[in-house]
Amino acid sequence: MDDQLLGSDPEPDSNSPRFVSLPVLERPANTAVAGAGAQHRRPRRSATPPPGAAVETHPVPRQVISAHSELFRRQFFPDVTRSEWNDWRWQLRHRIRDLAGLARVVSLTADEETALLRVGGHLPVGITPYYAALIHPFDAADPLRKMMIPVSAEFVQSAGEADDPLSEDSHMPVPGLVHRYPDRVLFLVTNFCATYCRYCTRARMVGQTGEYHFNNDQYQRAIDYIAVNPQIRDVLISGGDPLTMIDERLEWLLSRLRAIPHVEFLRIGSKVPVVLPQRITPALCRMLRRYHPLWMSIHFMHPTELTPEVTQACNRLADAGIPLGSQTVLVRGVNDDVDTMKRLMHGLLRVRVRPYYLYQCDPISGSGHFRTSVQKGLEIISGLRGFTSGYGVPTFVIDAPGGGGKIPLIPDPVVGRNGDFLVLRNYEGRTFQYPDPVPTNG
Ligand code: SF4
Numbered sequence: 481m482d483d484q485l486l487g488s489d490p491e492p493d494s495n496s497p498r499f500v501s502l503p504v505l506e507r508p509a510n511t512a513v514a515g516a517g518a519q520h521r522r523p524r525r526s527a528t529p530p531p532g533a534a535v536e537t538h539p540v541p542r543q544v545i546s547a548h549s550e551l552f553r554r555q556f557f558p559d560v561t562r563s564e565w566n567d568w569r570w571q572l573r574h575r576i577r578d579l580a581g582l583a584r585v586v587s588l589t590a591d592e593e594t595a596l597l598r599v600g601g602h603l604p605v606g607i608t609p610y611y612a613a614l615i616h617p618f619d620a621a622d623p624l625r626k627m628m629i630p631v632s633a634e635f636v637q638s639a640g641e642a643d644d645p646l647s648e649d650s651h652m653p654v655p656g657l658v659h660r661y662p663d664r665v666l667f668l669v670t671n672f673c674a675t676y677c678r679y680c681t682r683a684r685m686v687g688q689t690g691e692y693h694f695n696n697d698q699y700q701r702a703i704d705y706i707a708v709n710p711q712i713r714d715v716l717i718s719g720g721d722p723l724t725m726i727d728e729r730l731e732w733l734l735s736r737l738r739a740i741p742h743v744e745f746l747r748i749g750s751k752v753p754v755v756l757p758q759r760i761t762p763a764l765c766r767m768l769r770r771y772h773p774l775w776m777s778i779h780f781m782h783p784t785e786l787t788p789e790v791t792q793a794c795n796r797l798a799d800a801g802i803p804l805g806s807q808t809v810l811v812r813g814v815n816d817d818v819d820t821m822k823r824l825m826h827g828l829l830r831v832r833v834r835p836y837y838l839y840q841c842d843p844i845s846g847s848g849h850f851r852t853s854v855q856k857g858l859e860i861i862s863g864l865r866g867f868t869s870g871y872g873v874p875t876f877v878i879d880a881p882g883g884g885g886k887i888p889l890i891p892d893p894v895v896g897r898n899g900d901f902l903v904l905r906n907y908e909g910r911t912f913q914y915p916d917p918v919p920t921n922g
Pocket residue numbers: 672673674675676677679680681682683686719720721750751779
């Protein structure tokens with residue numbers, strides 16, 4: 481096995497010279513995100529290749545850059561070419577990871593600055609330049625900003641919170657493999673993410689060095705476990721974010737799992753198409769389509785994330801035959817109202833992603849400021865169901881603390897009985913009777 485292709489992905493030292501120095505913040509007043517149709521055209525290249533140069537017979541489709549991203553690139557990365565900006569490796573290497581980096585692109589509040597200075601040893605900060613461009617630089621209430629930039633409330637532990645509220649660590653028969661349901665497993669393959677979401681359920685492990693190691697031996701032990709448990713028909717590959725791995729490493733895992741006869745289908749859980757859409761290259765899609773049936777769950781949170789770049793990434797994945805579903809966490813101040821959620825769900829359907837789960841925020845340590853009441857989630861589902869396409873209504877779930885698995889929550893439409901009729905309430909609040917004779921004994 482090649483160590484270069486299989487191994488852990490530790491976070492680099494934030495003092496590394498690889499991290500760029502950004503110019504100071506100076507934004508025009510109008511910082512609205514460009515509409516989905518706004519795209520810049522690349523300057524035309526000479527049609528005649530230089531002597532001896534390879535002639536490209538299958539030109540790589542152009543990577544979209546939205547007008548908003550282009551403005552941000554020119555302002556804060558003026559020395560970076562469009563092709564560097566479109567290179568997912570460049571985006572990963574130049575993630576914004578500390579107070580100094582953020583202060584150059586966002587006007588930070590005193591509370592954010594204090595929290596950024598405390599973050600050492602906690603869930604790290606990491607934001608791709610692409611995603612940083614979407615964060616409002618002057619509005620502390622900006623939903624994307626709340627998801628990415630720590631505040632001091634993150635360090636307050638509330639009752640019922642835990643570092644591992646779903647007890648994943650105690651459901652691992654081998655390290656990195658969570659086996660909670662009879663026929664499926666969660667295979668954690670990296671602790672590295674393109675961006676770190678402040679409400680992350682796996683904040684205990686992502687971006688950290690220490691007890692969580694991802695290496696050849698661990699992968700092999702997990703694959704061996706799956707191979708000797710024929711009831712496992714579904715493997716969800718997650719992390720961290722598996723799409724931050726290079727194609728060869730990911731393919732190594734997919735090919736080994738696909739070779740196990742009883743594994744019927746594979747899934748990848750990822751936020752990369754949202755925060756690093758440049759990663760969804762034609763080469764990656766060609767590789768992924770070799771391992772069908774392969775499905776993907778993408779972590780979307782807010783309609784602002786549905787940019788031209790993300791649209792292109794989702795279209796590429798869908799064109800590769802990968803069924804796409806979304807997983808969204810209900811987060812206070814981010815997406816906890818019907819209008820925002822409806823815009824997100826409609827936008828997802830437009831980019832060929834089926835809304836799958838809406839999660840009640842897990843009670844991880846320091847998440848009190850993110851959690852809404854459960855009732856709020858039910859109200860949102862009530863505000864979607866009937867008012868929009870059934871395909872646009874996700875299943876609202878609580879992942880039960882302690883490892884009980886996902887429990888769906890559905891606004892109850894049953895009002896009661898009227899003799900042999902069931903009384904039901906529709907989405908408008910009107911009641912209807914359905915003939916449903918009461919069963920007689922014998
Ligand atoms: S991308 Fe997923 S695993 Fe990574 S920090 Fe965000 S929620 Fe956690």
